[in-house]
Amino acid sequence: MKIYNTLSRKKETFKPIEKDFVSLYTCGPTVYNYAHIGNLRTYVFEDIFKRTLLSNGYKVKHVMNITDVGHLTSDEDEGEDKMDVAVAREKKTPEEIADFYADAFKEDISKLNILQPDIWCKATEHIADMIKLVERIEKNGYSYVGKNGNVYFDTSKFANYGNFAKLDLDNLQSGARIEIDEDKKHPRDFVLWFLTKGSKFKGHILKWNSPWGEGWPGWHIECSAMSIKYLGENFDIHCGGVDHISIHHTNEIAQAEAATGKKWVNYWLHGEFLIMKQGKMAKSVGNFVTLKSLTDKNYDPLAFRYMCLNTHYRKKLNFDWEGLDSARNALSTLRENIRILKETDGLKTAQEKIEDYRSKFLDAINDDLNMPRALEVVWKLIREEEHINNQKKYEILLEFDKILGLDLGRIETSSKIPKEIDALIKKREEYRKKKDWEKADEVREEIRKKGYIIEDAPEGIRVKPI
Numbered sequence: 001m002k003i004y005n006t007l008s009r010k011k012e013t014f015k016p017i018e019k020d021f022v023s024l025y026t027c028g029p030t031v032y033n034y035a036h037i038g039n040l041r042t043y044v045f046e047d048i049f050k051r052t053l054l055s056n057g058y059k060v061k062h063v064m065n066i067t068d069v070g071h072l073t074s075d076e077d078e079g080e081d082k083m084d085v086a087v088a089r090e091k092k093t094p095e096e097i098a099d100f101y102a103d104a105f106k107e108d109i110s111k112l113n114i115l116q117p118d119i120w121c122k123a124t125e126h127i128a129d130m131i132k133l134v135e136r137i138e139k140n141g142y143s144y145v146g147k148n149g150n151v152y153f154d155t156s157k158f159a160n161y162g163n164f165a166k167l168d169l170d171n172l173q174s175g176a177r178i179e180i181d182e183d184k185k186h187p188r189d190f191v192l193w194f195l196t197k198g199s200k201f202k203g204h205i206l207k208w209n210s211p212w213g214e215g216w217p218g219w220h221i222e223c224s225a226m227s228i229k230y231l232g233e234n235f236d237i238h239c240g241g242v243d244h245i246s247i248h249h250t251n252e253i254a255q256a257e258a259a260t261g262k263k264w265v266n267y268w269l270h271g272e273f274l275i276m277k278q279g280k281m282a283k284s285v286g287n288f289v290t291l292k293s294l295t296d297k298n299y300d301p302l303a304f305r306y307m308c309l310n311t312h313y314r315k316k317l318n319f320d321w322e323g324l325d326s327a328r329n330a331l332s333t334l335r336e337n338i339r340i341l342k343e344t345d346g347l348k349t350a351q352e353k354i355e356d357y358r359s360k361f362l363d364a365i366n367d368d369l370n371m372p373r374a375l376e377v378v379w380k381l382i383r384e385e386e387h388i389n390n391q392k393k394y395e396i397l398l399e400f401d402k403i404l405g406l407d408l409g410r411i412e413t414s415s416k417i418p419k420e421i422d423a424l425i426k427k428r429e430e431y432r433k434k435k436d437w438e439k440a441d442e443v444r445e446e447i448r449k450k451g452y453i454i455e456d457a458p459e460g461i462r463v464k465p466i
């Protein structure tokens with residue numbers, strides 16, 4: 001299996017630390033609001049990755065955090081705390097807000113057929129682990145306390161700081177998740193522990209005692225602390241979106257490696273952004289699309305999953321409604337074909353041919369998760385007229401679906417298309433197989449008279465009410 005490792009900026013052959021076992025950490029949601037479909041694209045990519053690992057026979061231990069401690073928004077919003085904003089907006093406690101949006105997130109990912117992590121970890125339940133990690137960083141001499149009492153990570157002490165992101169440190173500008181703060185020795189230094197006393201954010205609701213005084217953890221420490229706790233000081237894979245490379249993951253690495261004195265994560269995978277015509281997905285520009293806004297328009301969430309599969313995870317995905325319509329049509333055609341395959345036989349099976357499709361599919365996914373190529377194999381197999389019996393096709397497609405996660409075994413069309421039409425479709429298929437085109441056309445006409453049309457699309461058969 002080959003994967004593109006952000007550490008080396010190269011495709012590498014994946015080798016886990018322990019034979020047949022993979023430790024995987026994925027940065028989870030902030031729970032002050034609904035996830036948008038950009039976030040969800042990243043979780044779909046991570047799910048495909050995890051399913052690919054599983055299909056390669058690895059046992060996977062997957063950990064995902066829930067960021068419920070409250071963090072400052074970026075300088076766009078002049079640094080209000082997101083949790084405080086949500087509390088004021090919704091008139092609920094921070095716990096209620098976090099629980100509500102964490103549940104909404106879990107519902108979203110289950111609708112997208114994303115496998116649940118083995119361990120969910122909430123930041124607020126791991127403050128002691130974060131404090132311990134900051135103490136280790138401090139003991140090793142990588143931190144300092146500013147005049148305001150905040151504990152900072154001293155990036156000048158960490159020789160490899162910024163290598164990961166190939167940062168131009170001398171010209172590093174303040175940006176998302178870089179705090180503007182006169183107490184820092186250097187702009188790239190970041191907070192490990194915020195102190196209430198001396199903070200501009202006096203109203204910060206969530207705070208805890210610590211050896212440095214009452215306050216709350218910095219923006220990056222939770223992922224280092226919780227991943228080490230559950231996966232160890234050296235583990236296999238860490239994933240997230242590309243926006244996290246330059247700051248969040250760079251700082252996670254600095255914290256973990258400063259504390260342990262050794263290499264932390266072996267492979268880093270990053271998913272590219274979902275973008276809209278208007279650019280970045282952000283509430284402020286009015287293009288914040290949630291999964292609920294898709295389902296409100298009667299889209300199947302899995303149509304969005306199909307859309308994600310159709311673009312390589314390291315390419316930008318341009319989201320628009322026409323694109324989603326095409327994905328929806330392709331998915332419903334795929335399902336319709338699967339249903340027909342399930343219910344019809346066909347020619348005698350040639351085992352080599354099946355193996356050929358299986359290996360093409362696996363080659364595609366094992367080549368840095370090339371899902372668009374894997375989907376091409378799926379469609380080619382559906383269109384394959386010779387050599388493979390329909391039952392076999394059906395079985396392999398369901399096997400592929402363990403990775404695609406499109407729930408292809410779900411027979412939803414039967415409820416919409418009457419049994420009588422189903423039977424006629426099968427009858428027509430039989431004629432087509434015998435190349436009796438005349439009879440096949442007669443059946444098509446009969447179906448039309450009963451109010452349904454059949455389209456022989458390049459991807460297969462599509463049935464629609466007229």
Ligand code: AMP
Nearest residue numbers: 029030038039042240241272273274281
């Ligand atoms: P956040 O809640 O901001 O930490 O984001 C959750 C996940 O979504 C992270 O892995 C981000 O890198 C990722 N993400 C944020 N915005 C987008 C986007 N527009 N497209 C794809 N992934 C995104």
Ligand code: ZN
Nearest residue numbers: 027028223248
């Ligand atoms: Zn993280």
